[in-house]
Amino acid sequence: MPRDREPxxxxxxxxDVLDPFTRSISLRVNYNSREVNNGCELKPSHVVSQPRxxxxxxxxRTFYTLVMVDPDAPSPSNPNLRxxxxxxxxxxPATTGASFGQEVVCYESPRxxxxxxxxxxxLFRQLGRQxxxxxxxxxxxxxxxFAELYNLGSPVAAVYFNCQRESGSGGRRR
Amino acid sequence: MxxxxxxxxxxxxxxxxxxxxxxSLTLDEVQDQLGNLGKPLGSVxxxxxxxxxxxxxxxxxxxxxxxxxxxxxxxxxxxxxxxxKKRRDADSQERNAPLGEMTLEDFLVKAGVVTEAAPPQQQxxxxxxxxxxxxxxxxxxxxxxVAGFMQGHPVQQPxxxxxxxxxxxxxxxxxxxxxxxxxxxxxxxxxxxxxxxxAEKTVERKQKRMIKNRESAARxxxxxxxxxxxxxxxVYHLEEENERLRRQKEAEVLPCAPPPxxxxxxxxxxxxxx
Numbered sequence: 001m002p003r004d005r006e007p008x009x010x011x012x013x014x015x016d017v018l019d020p021f022t023r024s025i026s027l028r029v030n031y032n033s034r035e036v037n038n039g040c041e042l043k044p045s046h047v048v049s050q051p052r053x054x055x056x057x058x059x060x061r062t063f064y065t066l067v068m069v070d071p072d073a074p075s076p077s078n079p080n081l082r083x084x085x086x087x088x089x090x091x092x093p094a095t096t097g098a099s100f101g102q103e104v105v106c107y108e109s110p111r112x113x114x115x116x117x118x119x120x121x122x123l124f125r126q127l128g129r130q131x132x133x134x135x136x137x138x139x140x141x142x143x144x145x146f147a148e149l150y151n152l153g154s155p156v157a158a159v160y161f162n163c164q165r166e167s168g169s170g171g172r173r174r
Numbered sequence: 175m176x177x178x179x180x181x182x183x184x185x186x187x188x189x190x191x192x193x194x195x196x197x198s199l200t201l202d203e204v205q206d207q208l209g210n211l212g213k214p215l216g217s218v219x220x221x222x223x224x225x226x227x228x229x230x231x232x233x234x235x236x237x238x239x240x241x242x243x244x245x246x247x248x249x250x251x252x253x254x255x256x257x258x259k260k261r262r263d264a265d266s267q268e269r270n271a272p273l274g275e276m277t278l279e280d281f282l283v284k285a286g287v288v289t290e291a292a293p294p295q296q297q298x299x300x301x302x303x304x305x306x307x308x309x310x311x312x313x314x315x316x317x318x319x320v321a322g323f324m325q326g327h328p329v330q331q332p333x334x335x336x337x338x339x340x341x342x343x344x345x346x347x348x349x350x351x352x353x354x355x356x357x358x359x360x361x362x363x364x365x366x367x368x369x370x371x372x373a374e375k376t377v378e379r380k381q382k383r384m385i386k387n388r389e390s391a392a393r394x395x396x397x398x399x400x401x402x403x404x405x406x407x408x409v410y411h412l413e414e415e416n417e418r419l420r421r422q423k424e425a426e427v428l429p430c431a432p433p434p435x436x437x438x439x440x441x442x443x444x445x446x447x448x
Binding site for chain 2: 040
């Protein structure tokens with residue numbers, strides 16, 4: 001498919017958070033049987049608890065890292081906390097799910113106050129089992145730098161959804 | 175204060191006096207003057223450096239304070255810090271001169287050594303390190319002007335509208351303002367409420383708003399398009415799968431063995447003799 005029709009590009013996830021990559025592992029994220037499709041919208045009340053994450057691959061000895069970030073914190077028109085780290089799980093064996101991995105940074109419920117935020121899940125393949133240290137704080141996390149620091153290479157999968165205030169009616173106020 | 179400049183050859187090396195005279199020397203020259211240090215300038219503690227300079231009597235205002243953590247560092251380390259800061263500050267127009275060529279003044283300012291309120295030009299320089307734009311104090315600037323005082327003093331300009339979306343921690347100084355000239359007397363952000371300014375600000379605000387609006391609209395379009403593409407792709411895949419499954423189902427039916435026989439009917443083949 002031509003690059004410019006790829007939802008991750010059009011939604012600027014590739015650009016703001018990631019560099020272009022080739023998908024190679026399946027990544028399915030489900031919040032209470034609501035599956036996350038790129039660009040779909042979920043309410044904060046739907047995403048309070050951590051989702052079920054199922055990954056593909058074939059070799060149980062291969063391990064993956066899952067990162068969940070909000071690149072639009074605190075608001076999309078002024079994202080000076082980009083990216084806000086919501087969840088970090090490592091050592092997920094292929095063909096299993098996030099619940100089989102090591103939760104390095106626990107899941108924090110999305111609670112956007114201003115604007116419509118994107119919440120991005122990124123999956124990386126690890127070279128082997130590795131120790132990953134939690135960053136000192138959640139804001140201003142850089143997925144690109146994190147991947148470089150731990151030699152994770154390019155992402156193998158990514159998916160994102162949109163989320164705004166529970167009672168929001170969309171978009172920028174001022 | 176006599177004519178100050180880069181040339182100190184005619185002065186008695188033993189008696190460097192005068193405010194700012196030592197400041198304008200490059201660190202190389204300072205090292206020469208302070209020959210009694212006994213070790214290369216790089217490994218000198220900031221504490222020692224200041225003491226030596228003090229001894230030479232170069233400070234006119236001895237009340238400089240040195241924060242405790244700074245004083246322990248060697249010149250070498252502080253220089254490295256400065257270089258790191260420079261690299262981070264992508265907008266900086268300062269030349270990346272090697273340590274020896276930087277003036278003592280620049281070095282001290284950048285090290286954050288200079289903390290006291292007076293002399294004024296030092297304070298302004300120190301404040302340059304924090305990305306604030308204090309209003310420039312013009313008179314002292316010109317009175318104490320030392321030729322070697324090359325501190326690039328930023329003149330605050332109205333932020334270009336496009337940058338309004340981002341916090342002030344980004345340095346958005348236009349290049350011309352950075353290598354501050356001593357004769358710069360225009361300061362547009364002086365607190366003057368002239369009618370021209372007010373109108374200008376309104377226009378500025380309108381522009382900022384328009385740009386923000388545009389960005390928001392672009393994000394909105396991107397959102398919509400991304401979702402539409404995603405759904406189209408999903409639909410395509412689902413249709414394919416559907417087709418495949420249907421074909422598979424039909425394929426299963428034809429070569430299939432005829433439906434299993436109804437359960438075999440019992441037939442009498444012989445009667446048992448009772």
